[in-house]
Amino acid sequence: MSMEQDDRYIVGPVLKALKVLDAIAQKGHPASLTTIASELSLPKTSVFRYLRTLSAAGFLTYDANRDRYSVGIRFRALATADKSIQRLRECALPALTEINREFNETTNLAVLADNHVVYIDIIESTRALRMQARIGSRDPVHSTALGKAILAQLPLDERTQLLSDALPQRTLRTITQLKTIEKQLVEAAATGVAIEIGENEEGTMCMGVAILDESGYPVAAISISAPERRVTAEIRPRLIERLKEATAEISQKLASSPWQRLAGD
Numbered sequence: 001m002s003m004e005q006d007d008r009y010i011v012g013p014v015l016k017a018l019k020v021l022d023a024i025a026q027k028g029h030p031a032s033l034t035t036i037a038s039e040l041s042l043p044k045t046s047v048f049r050y051l052r053t054l055s056a057a058g059f060l061t062y063d064a065n066r067d068r069y070s071v072g073i074r075f076r077a078l079a080t081a082d083k084s085i086q087r088l089r090e091c092a093l094p095a096l097t098e099i100n101r102e103f104n105e106t107t108n109l110a111v112l113a114d115n116h117v118v119y120i121d122i123i124e125s126t127r128a129l130r131m132q133a134r135i136g137s138r139d140p141v142h143s144t145a146l147g148k149a150i151l152a153q154l155p156l157d158e159r160t161q162l163l164s165d166a167l168p169q170r171t172l173r174t175i176t177q178l179k180t181i182e183k184q185l186v187e188a189a190a191t192g193v194a195i196e197i198g199e200n201e202e203g204t205m206c207m208g209v210a211i212l213d214e215s216g217y218p219v220a221a222i223s224i225s226a227p228e229r230r231v232t233a234e235i236r237p238r239l240i241e242r243l244k245e246a247t248a249e250i251s252q253k254l255a256s257s258p259w260q261r262l263a264g265d
Contacts, residue, residue, distance in 0.1 A: 013050075016040075016042060016046065016050060017050040017053065017054060019040055020036055020040065020042075020047060020050045020051060020054065021054055021059055021060065021075070023036050023039055023040060024036065024060060024069055024070065024071060025071050025075065029070070030063060030066060030068030030069060030070040031068060031069055031070070032067060032068055032069075033047055033048055033051060033067070033069070036051070036069070051069050054072075055069065055072065057074060058072045058073055058074030058075075059071070059072050059074045059075045060072045060075070061073070085111070085120055087254070088109070088111070088120065088211075088219070088220055088254070089109065089120060089121050091250045091253040091254055092109045092121060092211070092220075092222060092246075092250050093121060095222070095245075095246035095249055095250055096108075096109060096121060096123045096222060096246070097123055098246075099224065099242050099243070099246060100123040100124075100125070102242065103224065103226075103235075103238075103239065103242075104125050104126060104127060105125050105127075105224050105225065105226040105230070105239075106122065106123065106124050106125045106224070106225045106226065107122070107123045107222065107223070107224055107225075108121070108122050108123075108133065108146060108206075108222060108223045108224075108225060109121040109122070109220060109221075109222050110144075110146040110147075110220060110221055110222075110223075111219070111220045112141065112147070112150050112162075112218075112220075113138065114162075115140065115141050115142075115162045115163075115165060116138040116139060116140055116141055116147075117138065117139055117140075117141055117144055117146045117147045117150070117221070118136065118137075118138050119133050119134065119135050119136065119137055119138075119139075120135065120136075120220075121135060122134065122135050125226070133225075139170075139200055140167070140168055140170060140200070141162055141163075142163060142167050142174075142175070142176070142181055143167075143168075143170045143171075143174045143175075143196065143199045143200040144196060144199070144200045144206065144208070144223075145194045145195055145196045145206035145207055145208030145221075145223045145225075146194075146206070146208040146221040146222075146223045147194075147208075147221075148181075148184060148185060148188055148194035148196060148208065149188060149193070149194040149208035149209055149210040149218070149221040149223070150210050150218045150220070150221050151163070151185055151188075151194075152185040152186075152188035152189040152194060152210070152218075153189065153210045153212065153216070153217070153218035154217075154218060159185070163178060163181065167181075170199060170200050170201075171198055171199060171200065171201065171202050172198075172202075173197065173198040173199050173202075174199045174200070175199060192209060192244055193207055193208065193209050193240050193243065193244070194207070194208045194209075195207050195208075196208075197228055198228065203227055203228055204225055204226070204227060204228065205225070205226060205227070205228040205231045206223050206224065206225040206226075207223060207224050207231075207236075207239055207240055207243060208221045208222065208223035208243070209221060209222060209223070209240075209243040209244055209246075209247045210247065211247045211250050211251055211254070212247070212251050213251070213254060213255070214255050219254070221247075222243060222246060222247060222250070223243070224239050224242075224243060
């Protein structure tokens with residue numbers, strides 16, 4: 001597809017508003033409407049609307065006394081989240097890679113986002129049969145070992161909120177009955193590992209363990225996923241042990257440097 005064809009799908013006002021936001025963020029100090037409009041060669045009336053909209057959304061802050069705009073709390077939260085994600089990936093990658101090499105099965109790192117888990121790193125198996133998830137993709141929290149591992153460690157009020165909506169049926173084996181899920185979570189909390197078999201993807205088995213911060217709050221989770229037939233009774237305890245060792249190692253690394261819990265976790 002050519003650039004000309006791509007341009008048809010660009011929303012002009014949104015692009016201009018983002019340019020306004022970027023211009024203020026790049027300055028590092030409060031800026032006026034006149035300054036931003038001049039630098040971007042845009043009409044002041046348009047820039048004014050973008051500035052007010054971005055301020056209403058929390059991405060900018062308006063100082064009425066000085067008539068100046070600066071980056072807002074929402075913008076800073078996004079920047080912090082990005083740094084936290086990068087720090088989490090840096091701490092987890094060596095362990096994910098080592099487990100992947102040892103067992104040649106897919107290892108995953110995910111965080112909570114509303115009532116879903118978002119994959120932020122995946123080290124794939126080189127075998128023909130492997131899971132379908134990709135970095136950036138989302139899966140329901142209730143149908144994944146990653147999600148169950150996090151849910152099992154959450155405070156009860158947060159867990160209840162995440163499971164309050166209707167739970168989608170991903171496969172024929174997806175558990176959607178709240179009482180049954182709660183029993184799974186009690187077991188996961190007691191054993192330290194969550195296991196799902198074919199609930200999120202047919203024929204696949206996943207084992208997940210939460211990554212805890214210094215307060216014991218689950219900031220993320222890692223998992224091993226493989227075709228169910230490859231996870232034999234003999235190998236399963238070894239996989240679980242390695243996951244627990246890895247999460248302890250990752251938690252220790254996170255504790256050794258500044259860490260901010262991700263918004264929405």
